[in-house]
Amino acid sequence: MHEPAIPSLTGADPEVARLVQAEARRQFEKVRLIASENYVSTAVLEATGSVLTNKYSEGYAGRRYYEGQQVIDPVEELAVARAKTLFGADHANVQPYSGSPANLAVYMAFLDPGDTVMGMALPAGGHLTHGWGVSATGKWFRSVQYGVRKETGVVDLDQVRDLARAERPKVIFCGGTAIPRTIDFPAFAEIANEVGAVLAADIAHIAGLVAGGAHPSPVGHAQVITTTTHKTLRGPRGAMILTDAAHAKAIDKAVFPGLQGGPHNHTTAAIAVALGEALEPSFGLYAHAIVQNARALAAALIERGFDLISGGTDNHLILVDLTTKAIGGKPAAKALDRAGIEANYNTVPFDPRKPFDPSGVRLGTAAITTRGLTTDHMPQIAEWIDRAIRAAEDEQELDRIAAEVADLMAGYPMPGWA
Numbered sequence: 001m002h003e004p005a006i007p008s009l010t011g012a013d014p015e016v017a018r019l020v021q022a023e024a025r026r027q028f029e030k031v032r033l034i035a036s037e038n039y040v041s042t043a044v045l046e047a048t049g050s051v052l053t054n055k056y057s058e059g060y061a062g063r064r065y066y067e068g069q070q071v072i073d074p075v076e077e078l079a080v081a082r083a084k085t086l087f088g089a090d091h092a093n094v095q096p097y098s099g100s101p102a103n104l105a106v107y108m109a110f111l112d113p114g115d116t117v118m119g120m121a122l123p124a125g126g127h128l129t130h131g132w133g134v135s136a137t138g139k140w141f142r143s144v145q146y147g148v149r150k151e152t153g154v155v156d157l158d159q160v161r162d163l164a165r166a167e168r169p170k171v172i173f174c175g176g177t178a179i180p181r182t183i184d185f186p187a188f189a190e191i192a193n194e195v196g197a198v199l200a201a202d203i204a205h206i207a208g209l210v211a212g213g214a215h216p217s218p219v220g221h222a223q224v225i226t227t228t229t230h231k232t233l234r235g236p237r238g239a240m241i242l243t244d245a246a247h248a249k250a251i252d253k254a255v256f257p258g259l260q261g262g263p264h265n266h267t268t269a270a271i272a273v274a275l276g277e278a279l280e281p282s283f284g285l286y287a288h289a290i291v292q293n294a295r296a297l298a299a300a301l302i303e304r305g306f307d308l309i310s311g312g313t314d315n316h317l318i319l320v321d322l323t324t325k326a327i328g329g330k331p332a333a334k335a336l337d338r339a340g341i342e343a344n345y346n347t348v349p350f351d352p353r354k355p356f357d358p359s360g361v362r363l364g365t366a367a368i369t370t371r372g373l374t375t376d377h378m379p380q381i382a383e384w385i386d387r388a389i390r391a392a393e394d395e396q397e398l399d400r401i402a403a404e405v406a407d408l409m410a411g412y413p414m415p416g417w418a
C-alpha cells in the first residue's frame with residue numbers, strides 16, 4: 001500500500017488512487033536501474049504533498065509580489081541555506097522547476113540569441129539543453145558541440161580546448177546525462193578561463209555523489225552549477241542553481257522574472273527536507289555505496305561479455321554498448337522491463353543506429369542502493385540482465401525472471417510503500 005496512506009484520494013477518485021497504488025507496487029517490485037531515478041524518503045513525500053502547493057510567491061524571500069509569505073519565505077530561506085552549506089557555494093537559487101528550465105536560466109543570464117554556446121553532444125552523453133539541435137538551445141543559439149574519444153569513450157579535452165579557442169563560446173557546459181566517468185572540472189575551468197567563457201557545470205546526475213564526497217565538486221571551478229534535485233541527490237522533482245557571488249544576481253533575474261512565475265513551494269519544502277537528509281553523515285555512506293554498487297555491477301556485466309562505454313564507471317552510471325550483440329537498445333530495454341528490471345535505451349557515442357532505436361542501454365545504481373542492495377547482489381542482477389537480453393523474445397522466461405526479481409525486492413523496504 002502507498003505510504004503515506006491515501007484514503008481521501010481513494011474515496012474521492014478511486015480511478016487515480018488505483019493508479020497511484022499500482023505505481024507504488026511497481027516501484028516496490030522492480031529492480032529500478034534508470035540512472036536518473038531514485039526513491040525519496042517518506043518525509044520528502046509528505047512535504048511534496050503538503051498545503052504549500054496552494055501558495056503563490058513570485059519573487060524571492062522578502063521581495064515577493066504576493067502577500068502572505070510568513071511561512072513560505074522561511075521555507076525557501078531554509079532550502080537555500082542548506083544548499084549553500086551542503087555544496088559550499090556562495091549562492092543558491094532553488095526555484096527552477098526542473099533541469100531544463102535551470103539550464104535555460106544560464107542562457108537567459110549570460111547569452112543573447114545567436115551567441116555561441118558549447119556543450120557535450122547528446123549522443124556523446126550531453127543533455128538536450130547543452131545546445132543540441134532539436135532543443136531551443138540549439139535552435140536559438142549558435143551551438144558548438146564536443147564529444148568523446150572513440151578509443152576510450154572519455155571526453156576529449158584536447159577537442160574541447162581546440163573548439164573553445166576557435167569558437168570563443170560565451171558559455172561552456174560540462175556534465176551530461178550518460179557520462180560514466182569523473183568530470184574533470186579543473187580542466188574545464190582552465191579552458192573556460194582561457195577563452196573568457198562562463199563555465200556551467202550541469203551536475204544533475206552526480207549531485208548526490210558530489211554532496212556525499214563520492215565525486216569531486218565543481219565549486220570553485222565552475223561559476224555556475226545547475227542540478228536537478230531528484231536523481232542521486234534523492235529529493236523531489238525540481239532543480240537548483242548554485243553560483244559564485246559574482247554570478248548570483250544574473251541567475252536570480254533569469255529564473256524570475258526571466259523564465260518563471262511562482263515557484264512550486266511544496267517542492268521547495270521537499271528540497272529543503274532532502275538537503276537536510278543529505279547533510280547527515282549517513283548520506284556520505286549512501287553516495288559511496290552507489291558508486292561501489294555501480295562498479296560491482298559493471299564488473300559483473302563485463303565478466304558476462306558486455307561492452308561498457310569507457311570500460312566501466314567511476315560514478316552511478318553504466319552505459320552498455322550492445323553494438324556487438326544481436327539486439328538493439330530498445331528491444332533490450334523492453335525485455336528487461338518485462339523481466340522486472342527497469343532501464344532506458346540510450347544512444348552510445350558514434351552510434352550506428354538512430355536515437356529512437358539506438359545501440360545502448362543506460363543503467364544506474366542510485367535507486368537500488370536506496371533500497372539497501374549491496375555489491376553482493378550485483379552479480380545476480382548482471383545474471384538477470386544477461387538472461388533477459390538473451391531471452392528477449394521468450395515471454396515465459398522474462399516472466400520467470402520478473403518473479404525472481406520481485407522475490408528479492410520483497411525483502412528490501414521502500415519509502416512510500418508499506
Ligand code: DSN
Pocket residue numbers: 035036099127177
Ligand atoms: N531525463 C534525464 C535523464 O534521464 O538523464 C535527462 O533529462
